[in-house]
Amino acid sequence: MLFEPSESQRLVRDTVSRFARDHAGHDLATAQAWAQLADVGLAALTLPEEAGGLAGEGVDIVLAMEALGYELVFAPVPEFAIFGATLATSEGGEIAGGRLRLLPAVLGGGALATYSGGTGAEVRLSAQLSVGYGFAAATHMVVRATHGPDDEDKAFSVALDGPGVTATPVHLLDGSEGARVDLRDAPAQLVGGAPAWDRSIDLATLAVCAESVGIMRRLLDATGEHLRTRRQFGVLLGSFQALQHRFVDAHLAMELAAMSVWDAGLSNAAAMQVCAARVQVAEAAKLVTREAIQMHGAMGMTEELAIGRGVRRLEVNDRRYGHVAGHLDRYLSSMDQDDGKMTAL
Amino acid sequence: MDRYLEPQDLAFRDEVRAFLAAELPSEWCGRADTDSRIDMPLVVAWHKRLAARGWSVPAWPVEYGGTGWSPLHQHLFAVELARARAPKLWNVGTRLAGPVICAFGSDAMKRELLPSIINADDIWCQGFSEPGAGSDLASLRTVAVRQGGDYVIDGQKIWTTNAHLANRMFCLARTDMEAKPQAGISMIMLDMDTPGITIRPIRSIDGAHHLNEVFFDGVCVPAARLVGVENQGWSYAKFLLRHERTGIADLAATDRMLDDIFAALSLLDRTRAAEANEIRRQAARLRIRIAAASMLERRQIERDMQGEEDAAAPSMLKIIGSELRQAMTRLGMDLLGEDGGSETAARTALGGLLRHMPRDHLFYHAASIYGGANEVQRGMIARAALGQI
Numbered sequence: 001m002l003f004e005p006s007e008s009q010r011l012v013r014d015t016v017s018r019f020a021r022d023h024a025g026h027d028l029a030t031a032q033a034w035a036q037l038a039d040v041g042l043a044a045l046t047l048p049e050e051a052g053g054l055a056g057e058g059v060d061i062v063l064a065m066e067a068l069g070y071e072l073v074f075a076p077v078p079e080f081a082i083f084g085a086t087l088a089t090s091e092g093g094e095i096a097g098g099r100l101r102l103l104p105a106v107l108g109g110g111a112l113a114t115y116s117g118g119t120g121a122e123v124r125l126s127a128q129l130s131v132g133y134g135f136a137a138a139t140h141m142v143v144r145a146t147h148g149p150d151d152e153d154k155a156f157s158v159a160l161d162g163p164g165v166t167a168t169p170v171h172l173l174d175g176s177e178g179a180r181v182d183l184r185d186a187p188a189q190l191v192g193g194a195p196a197w198d199r200s201i202d203l204a205t206l207a208v209c210a211e212s213v214g215i216m217r218r219l220l221d222a223t224g225e226h227l228r229t230r231r232q233f234g235v236l237l238g239s240f241q242a243l244q245h246r247f248v249d250a251h252l253a254m255e256l257a258a259m260s261v262w263d264a265g266l267s268n269a270a271a272m273q274v275c276a277a278r279v280q281v282a283e284a285a286k287l288v289t290r291e292a293i294q295m296h297g298a299m300g301m302t303e304e305l306a307i308g309r310g311v312r313r314l315e316v317n318d319r320r321y322g323h324v325a326g327h328l329d330r331y332l333s334s335m336d337q338d339d340g341k342m343t344a345l
Numbered sequence: 346m347d348r349y350l351e352p353q354d355l356a357f358r359d360e361v362r363a364f365l366a367a368e369l370p371s372e373w374c375g376r377a378d379t380d381s382r383i384d385m386p387l388v389v390a391w392h393k394r395l396a397a398r399g400w401s402v403p404a405w406p407v408e409y410g411g412t413g414w415s416p417l418h419q420h421l422f423a424v425e426l427a428r429a430r431a432p433k434l435w436n437v438g439t440r441l442a443g444p445v446i447c448a449f450g451s452d453a454m455k456r457e458l459l460p461s462i463i464n465a466d467d468i469w470c471q472g473f474s475e476p477g478a479g480s481d482l483a484s485l486r487t488v489a490v491r492q493g494g495d496y497v498i499d500g501q502k503i504w505t506t507n508a509h510l511a512n513r514m515f516c517l518a519r520t521d522m523e524a525k526p527q528a529g530i531s532m533i534m535l536d537m538d539t540p541g542i543t544i545r546p547i548r549s550i551d552g553a554h555h556l557n558e559v560f561f562d563g564v565c566v567p568a569a570r571l572v573g574v575e576n577q578g579w580s581y582a583k584f585l586l587r588h589e590r591t592g593i594a595d596l597a598a599t600d601r602m603l604d605d606i607f608a609a610l611s612l613l614d615r616t617r618a619a620e621a622n623e624i625r626r627q628a629a630r631l632r633i634r635i636a637a638a639s640m641l642e643r644r645q646i647e648r649d650m651q652g653e654e655d656a657a658a659p660s661m662l663k664i665i666g667s668e669l670r671q672a673m674t675r676l677g678m679d680l681l682g683e684d685g686g687s688e689t690a691a692r693t694a695l696g697g698l699l700r701h702m703p704r705d706h707l708f709y710h711a712a713s714i715y716g717g718a719n720e721v722q723r724g725m726i727a728r729a730a731l732g733q734i
């Protein structure tokens with residue numbers, strides 16, 4: 001069965017759904033809130049069993065994140081529970097599994113942090129991160145750096161309360177708190193190689209995509225409900241064919257995105273499938289956003305309805321872990337490596 | 346679909362591939378592999394090879410000659426044929442007429458008509474659309490009047506694909522003028538050489554002759570050729586249209602066309618480098634979309650195998666598949682540039698590789714019309730999602 005979750009996957013989905021309904025419409029981005037997420041097992045979703053985790057894989061991530069997204073519960077799960085936990089427990093990861101809340105610093109344009117001193121596992125780094133999502137609850141930030149043209153990229157962790165770290169809070173479009181972070185000669189510790197970093201980012205990107213699918217489902221459910229109940233000109237809005245057809249197009253785009261994300265989940269976040277999901281989600285999010293607001297009319301512009309919150313989060317998610325153009329490039333280069341023999345089927 | 350297959354599925358696919366390697370001559374491949382380029386003599390020859398293996402009507406009930414394959418294996422079979430660029434089969438007998446006869450035909454009708462569908466001794470066409478009844482099929486006006494042991498048919502069909510090559514037609518005609526539009530329709534199987542039938546060609550914008558008008562002037566058909574019960578034709582037609590939409594997305598063939606586009610991209614010289622970059626990115630987006638659509642197809646197959654009915658799924662796949670095909674040929678035309686302006690292959694390597702593209706591009710404007718216009722499909726999906734409003 002490809003599309004029916006297994007018993008353990010259903011358990012993850014149902015547990016997270018219940019939790020999400022209890023916290024519907026809330027941000028869980030503080031350190032305190034993170035403890036609540038940890039209680040329900042989300043913090044340990046992908047940790048191996050010997051580290052007390054649920055050993056969740058791609059499909060578990062998709063089910064959990066869709067459930068959070070659907071209830072518009074926004075939490076830095078991709079950052080801490082997926083990226084951080086994966087990096088911390090991957091081969092070459094030097095830090096004790098899951099105790100630290102690691103914030104991935106994806107620098108703009110694929111830039112790397114620069115060395116400003118030290119060698120081996122203990123170095124000093126300088127970098128400028130424009131937005132750190134989930135900053136409020138983070139304890140450490142992970143950056144990618146390289147010594148010189150011949151050296152391999154590596155991932156380093158920086159304690160956010162340590163010397164050489166300056167953080168300026170920024171308000172994100174979805175209402176959450178992020179930060180711009182400057183590192184200047186900040187002490188940093190080696191936590192893993194480039195493959196571990198890449199893998200962690202792919203899993204976290206999958207999580208963000210799945211959250212977006214959950215949000216889109218919610219927006220379309222709300223829009224469908226509006227079309228079924230709102231009367232204008234003496235008739236239900238949903239009786240207008242122009243609106244029906246546009247609603248269907250948004251629905252089709254969402255379904256395709258959900259299928260790409262499911263594919264990426266089944267593949268346990270294989271790089272190419274994650275890129276594909278990212279591209280398809282971005283395409284759908286534009287259409288779903290536009291139609292959800294337009295069909296709700298002026299109410300769609302307000303903070304009164306769930307859709308306002310969902311739309312703003314979709315906009316933020318379109319920027320987490322790199323913009324879509326980069327993912328399309330990566331998809332194309334994986335095709336080249338595949339000698340053009342790959343097939344979509 | 347390469348991915349997510351169990352060992353028994355992979356073994357089945359290997360069996361199909363071995364058959365194709367042995368029985369499908371390479372000179373038959375790629376010549377007539379899409380429905381824009383049906384080549385009837387080639388179709389018949391290929392169909393007979395499939396029939397010899399017992400694979401010409403996979404979806405039929407086993408007692409009538411079907412294979413007993415699961416829906417997934419039927420799907421894999423179709424994908425492998427498309428992937429090998431085998432001649433596109435003319436499915437009106439095997440996928441439309443045949444299943445209806447199996448489900449609703451009399452024993453005599455089954456004995457008379459099924460074997461020659463299995464062996465491609467008969468070529469069928471579909472007598473549905475009329476000048477006043479296209480998407481709104483229920484308003485058809487061709488009449489069949491019972492006179493003794495015959496039905497006498499008068500009226501006109503239009504857009505009848507390959508009527509000029511067919512020897513049989515399944516035809517919808519009105520048998521009760523008083524009833525509501527859907528309630529007074531019957532389905533009748535007729536022979537195209539019956540006196541009173543006139544076929545006139547319609548040339549379409551791709552320059553080819555696929556389409557026809559068919560006129561009926563006092564055409565006498567034995568009453569035994571009535572399918573099932575009089576005035577129940579609408580329900581048989583709905584049954585049949587569900588079959589028509591299964592597999593209509595034809596994603597594997599679209600994916601093969603995309604292979605050609607990627608291959609052709611490498612032929613562009615550096616004066617078109619910026620353009621090539623843009624087309625490559627669009628092509629990648631299409632491949633991502635095909636992959637997503639094929640997952641949707643797999644979900645439908647899985648639900649089908651569990652006995653769940655997903656009313657909206659065939660319509661969704663019809664819309665997505667047709668729009669993908671159209672986007673593909675549009676991109677091919679952009680890639681051809683100046684070479685795309687002539688009907689026949691340009692004498693460049695690029696033009697050679699994409700030689701079918703200009704005519705295919707024109708032909709596939711029909712993809713969002715045939716099999717139920719996409720607007721009709723959108724209406725059906727909206728009803729499933731929003732309920733009757």
